[in-house]
Amino acid sequence: MTPPTRDAGSGATDGVAAATWVAPSGRPPLAARMMRATWRGLPARRYEAGWEPDLEMPAADGSTLRADHYFPRAEGDFPTLLVRSPYGRGVPWSPMYGMLFAEQGFHVVLQSCRGTGGSGGAFDLWRNEAADGQATVAWLRDQPWFNGALGTIGPSYLGYAQWALALDPPPELRAMVVQVGLHDPHALFHRGGALQLENALLVGSGMTSQHRGFGPFLRATLRLKRHLNHITGALPLRGSYVRGLGGELPWLDAAMSHPDADDPFWNGASTGGAADGLHVPTCLISGWQDALVDQTFEQYGRLRRSGCDTSLLIGPWTHTSALQQGWSEVFAESLAWLRAHLCDDPSELRPARVRVHIGGQERWRDLDDWPPSPDTAPWYPAEGGRLTRQSPEASASLASFRYDPADPTPSIGGPLLSPTSGNRDNGDLEKRPDVLTFTGEPMDEPMDVLGPVAARLRISTDTGYADVFARLCDVDEKGRSVNVCDGLMRLPTGPEQPVEITVPMSSTAHRFLPGHRIRLQISGGAHPRSARNTGSGEPALDATTLTPVRITVHGASVLDLPVVRAER
Known part of the structure; x- marks a missing residue:
């Protein structure tokens, strides 16, 4: 195919005719083309993709940032997607974002953050992304193929780079797609008072x-x-x-x-405030077992309060499987959003603002908003390991267990960044003497739980130093217990009298089927997902003493479930 030549002056943002741009003849790298050939279920390509590698652009401090440019090999004006990554520009990023979106009619600038992938300077977890993003947009304005319509896309830290740019959104920024995204580094490293x-x-x-x-x-x-x-x-x-x-x-x-x-x-680390008052249409995508799903819900709430055009897709995925097993759904959602807001083509947008996958039922459900209802239904832990709908009579204590940091309660599945994350059989975990379970009667009818889950617990210890891990599980007719959502909270240091704590257990969309039972699981940790509480009161990184602790769960504890009417 002969490389097209066009005058891009009509697309220049300052109205001044730009120099004629001759598209390079390079094809995307072989590794990207080979991986592209393995995907199924994606929309047909509209164009052949071209590749312009190893471009140089100045960072905010003059350091050199390197990027690859992917483009549709065709005549015409096309919008631009900016993808800023600290993970390199090769597989899987080159085919997932460079090739696939160029084939659909977008220029794609895949850039390495400073200090990574050949870019100059030193990498920092957050301090440079806002300024470097702005410098990159300034460079884009001078490119003859840039038509003034800009979108951003990417997962995880690539989402953080998007929020950093949105702190002061350039006028060209017209759409964002944040996939399993980060905006608050502190919340990634620390949760509920414990080191993750x-x-x-x-x-x-x-x-x-x-x-x-x-x-x-x-x-x-x-x-x-x-x-x-x-x-x-x-x-x-x-x-x-x-x-x-x-x-x-x-x-x-x-x-x-x-x-x-x-x-x-941590001053300046969180870019979450970018969503406050933002008016750039933003699509948010995550999975129920994603380690960053709570950050996605936080940003969705901020965007809705700002009146921003936003959509939310939550699938049956972990942080990594969203971009693997879930890639066809994630790509289709992302492409529809970008076409609607960068190409004025809303034909593929779904009508509902929110789409969530219902665990247990294994179906998708469209909703007007999230959460669908602010109401919760209380379930009460009771003596004998029962979980009831009726508030039991007051009891000084329901059950207790000994947590030994020399043999910490292990983490099984749940929202991690590793392949071991997700829904897992909790049978072996629940056999341990340091794990309590409170289980309801078999369900007569299906029950849908959609929204944030929390446990309000009355807890006492004999030392004053302990963590409490709470997990919601679905127990099937054969007794197999599978985790749904969970959370951990460090107890406030104090006397031995019971303290009341609320353990946020993230959000879920799950159907408990007839014959299944609801289970509340309580333990003293989930190691090594969360660093063990050594029981000594010493800082987590410097502790050298391990002190066992007895943890007691008292009456008047409550599991709050956001129950909504089950669709039939």
Whole structure:
């Protein structure tokens, strides 16, 4: 095919005729084309994709940022997508965002964040993305193929880069698609007062190796897996990751060492405020077992309060499976949104603002908003391991267990960044003496739970130092218990009298089928997903003493479930 030549002056944002642009003749890299050939269920390509690799553009401080440019090999004006990534520009990003969207009629600029993928400067977890994003848009304005219509797209930290740009949205920014996205680094590393240890290690491994290519990333992943038990079981925890991650990472040390969200260290880290008052149409996509799904719901609420045009898609996915098993749905949703707002083609938009996958029923459900109802139905833990709809008589204590940090309660599935995340059989976990279960009677009719779940618990300990992990499970007719959603909260340090705490357990959309039972699971931790509470009161990274604790659950505890009418 002969490379097209066109005068792009009509698309220049300042109205001044731009130089004629001759499309390069390069084809996308072989690895990208091979991976592209494996996908099924995607819309037919509209154009052949071209490739212009290794472009240079100045960062905010003059450092050089490198990017690859993918484009449709056809005449005409096409909108531009900006994808800013710290994970390199090769597989899977080159086919997923470069090739696929160029084939659908978009220029795609796939850029490596500073300090990664050949870009100059030093990588920082958050401090440079806003300024570097603005500098990149300034560079785009001078490109002869840029027609003034800009969108952003990408998952995880690529979502963070989008929110950073949206803190001061350039006038060309007309659409955003944030997939399994991050906006608050503190909440990624710390939750409920506990260090999210396994996720922190996975972030460290990915940030230091993935941008170097698949081979180095695979070796780094295997190295971390090999050393994981040593790292997470070390006393003290500080510095134990060095062997598993191949060296010291000052930014990771700093992130793990500051558990308080109000610490000045985190000033400017969260880009969540970009959604306050934002009027750039924004599509949010996540999965029920995504480690960042709560951040997605937080941003959805902010966008709705701002009156921003927004949509929400939550599938039966983890952080990684959304871009693997769920990619056909995620791609279709993203493409429809970008066509509607960058190409004035709303024909493929779904009519409902919200679409969620209903676990248990394994069907999709369209909703006007999220959550669909603010109401909750209380369920009460009772003596004998029962979970009832009727408030039981007051009881001094329902049950107790001994949590031993030398043999911490393990984490099974749930919202992690690793492949071990997701819905899992909790049978072996629930056999442990340090795990309590409260189980309801078999359901006579289907019950749909849609919205945020929480446990309001009255807890006492004999030492004053403990965490409480609460999990909602679905128990089928054969007794198989599968996790639905969960959360962890560190108890406030104090005397032995019962304290009342609320454990947010994330949100869900799940149908409990007839014959199934609702189960509330309570334990003292989920290790190594959350760093174990050593029971000594020492900081998590520096603790050297392990002290067992007895945890007692008292009466008047409540499981709040957002029950809505079950669709038939």
